[in-house]
Amino acid sequence: xxxxxxNKWSALAIGALEDGPQRFGQLRRRLEGVSPKVLxxxxxxxxxxxxxxxxxxxEVPPRVEYELTDLGHSASVPLKDLRNxxxxxxxxx
Amino acid sequence: xxxxxxNKWSALAIGALEDGPQRFGQLRRRLEGVSPKVLxxxxxxxxxxxxxxxxxxxEVPPRVEYELTDLGHSASVPLKDLRNxxxxxxxxx
Numbered sequence: 001x002x003x004x005x006x007n008k009w010s011a012l013a014i015g016a017l018e019d020g021p022q023r024f025g026q027l028r029r030r031l032e033g034v035s036p037k038v039l040x041x042x043x044x045x046x047x048x049x050x051x052x053x054x055x056x057x058x059e060v061p062p063r064v065e066y067e068l069t070d071l072g073h074s075a076s077v078p079l080k081d082l083r084n085x086x087x088x089x090x091x092x093x
Numbered sequence: 094x095x096x097x098x099x100n101k102w103s104a105l106a107i108g109a110l111e112d113g114p115q116r117f118g119q120l121r122r123r124l125e126g127v128s129p130k131v132l133x134x135x136x137x138x139x140x141x142x143x144x145x146x147x148x149x150x151x152e153v154p155p156r157v158e159y160e161l162t163d164l165g166h167s168a169s170v171p172l173k174d175l176r177n178x179x180x181x182x183x184x185x186x
Contacts (some may be wrong), residue, residue, distance in 0.1 A: 001179045001182070001183050002101050002104060002105070002175070002176060002179045002183060003101040003140075005099075005175060005178075006099050006100055006101045006103070006104045006175065007099055007100070007101075008095050008096035008099045009144045010169070011095060011100070012095070017100075035127040054118065074178070074182065075178060075182070077174075077178070078171060078175040078177075078178045080103065081094060081170075081171035081174050081175075082095070082098060082099065082171040082172065082174075082175060083167060084171075085098075085170070085171045086094045086095045086098060089094070089164065089167065089168070090094050
């Protein structure tokens with residue numbers, strides 16, 4: 001699990017999803033530089049580990065939304081600490 | 094910097110070094126499953142980012158020790174939170 005969370009794209013995806021359900025395209029824009037393949041793999045791994053749910057709405061075209069589970073929300077706390085630490089310490093370094 | 098820290102082996106290496114200076118062999122034993130190549134790369138990246146110092150003692154054979162800098166110690170706080178979260182939540186998941 002540590003290798004799942006101690007991963008840049010997982011940390012950023014969970015961070016983005018703290019604001020609420022997002023679609024793939026929204027996540028892709030927010031995670032600068034992530035490729036669609038890496039983003040799908042990251043989201044699939046997070047889903048497999050119970051961190052988020054993936055809901056397909058039977059619309060035309062179908063809408064897919066990703067949303068943090070309670071476990072995902074609880075993981076977002078230490079991940080936010082890590083991101084804040086990086087933001088506070090990168091200029092100094 | 095997030096991709097440096099949001100990395101399993103960086104997180105575990107910093108965690109191991111919280112206990113004080115360690116040699117390569119000690120770190121390798123503590124980071125189960127890490128290959129020497131990946132460990133050296135991880136330690137080099139952490140050194141390049143000012144997280145740890147590498148000291149070579151002119152002994153026979155030469156002794157090399159890795160030690161956290163103040164920046165490394167401060168980064169170990171959110172990383173410890175992340176490791177604790179994983180330990181507390183893996184059984185439940």
